[in-house]
Amino acid sequence: MARLWWLALLLSTALVLASCSDDSHPAPDAHQQAVALHRAEQHLLDRRARAVRRDDLRQFLRTLDRGDHRLVREQRRWFANLTQLPLRRFRYQVHGRQVRSVMQLRGFDSAPVRRRAELVLDRVDGRMVVVRARPGPHPLPWDLTRIRVGRAPGVLGIFDAAMWPHHREVLAAVAAGRRQVTASVPFSWADHVVVYCVADQRVLGAFGDVPGGGSITHLGAMTFPVYARPDGGRVAAMRFTVLPSSVRAGQPFLGRIVRHELTHVAVGNRDDGDPVWVSEGIAEYVGARPIAPDQRRIPRVAVTRARRGVSSMPASKDFNGADQEWNYALAWMACDYIASHQGEARLWQLMTALHAHGTGTPDSRQDPVLRRVLGYDSHTLAERAAARILSIYG
Secondary structure (H helix, E strand, O other), rough: HHHHHHHHHHHHHHHHHHHHHHHHHHOOHHHHHHHHHHHHHHHHHHHHHHHHHHOOHHHHHHHHHOOOOOHHHHHHHHHHHHHHOOEEEEEEEEEOOOOEEEEEOOOOOOOOOEEEEEEEEEEEEEEEEEEEEOOOOOOOOHHHEEEEEEEEEOOOEEEEOHHHHHHHHHHHHHHHHHHHHHOOOOOOOOOOOEEEEEHHHHOOOOOOOOOHOOOHHOOOEEEEEEEEEEEEEEEEEEEEEHHHHHHOOOOOOOHHHHHHHHHHHHHHHOOOOHHHHHHHHHHHHHOOOOOOHHOOOOHHHHHHHHHHOOOOOOOOOOOOOHHHHHHHHHHHHHHHHHHHHOOOHHHHHHHHHHHHHHHHOOHHHHHHHHHOHHHHHHHHHHHHHHHHHHHHHO
């Protein structure tokens, strides 16, 4: 009987303790569950980023839903792309239900670049893993296609399979152009540049803010800013892309268009707010400068239009429209005229004056600035530029 009494006492004590334990540790509320979920997601993404930084494919694959073979195949390609890049920083941040990637290229980006990452995370067989990964807004070449990375002094080249056979030619042109532009501009610039050279239509179709509102395939090349945050603000880098048509054109055209784009990269925001003809005319002038005068080419339409006579410089709003060949030619010859009669320093002085400490100068107010810097207005400059076209090419 005594033994039974002790067993009953122990059982009742255990029940009381269990009851106290339940009262002192209530079921987790929604906030606690959200915190736990956030920690689990961030831990997974930390592992994913660490695997990329360490070039550890095995650990990277462990962060994926291995049952989704398409996901694994696409993510293998993305991993192979990213591990070729000179990553100074790479990590993820979970913001509510949104994930952002933070990436900075060593030697090429002045600040980390934050972008929205289209990743969906969920538990599979009790493990938190990535179950979906898609390119986010404004995808980069390594998000969309298999890339190969080439290097030259101060140059990082991003190529796809179709353009890789031309990588030495392109890198040599950019490296030479970098030196030539540095010798041409009267200020210091970062002089380290990333260039894309791809034929994949998925990549080319993803470019936004194409001049003239058209397709990038209608251009020979294009310079664009890379912003530190998705909503814009600080520019972390200026990059440019060279289209396959420009590579196929060979020299001296390839070198000329590369120098044109590198001038935009070097100038950065120093010409923000200038009339477009100034920015593009200076880039055309620097691009053509190293070419022997008898090898420089101008569109045939420029000679035809110059013969008709001209009374104004191209309007900024229409510069990259239907008449862009004529507009570029006239802007180039206007800058060429200024440099030949007043010296190259006057070109940069004009650019700076029109920039007006970042305020800019609209087309309608450019004449007072031109008179102050050059001694004549835009109408006179247009007439003299047209006359120069005819005297050299007519």
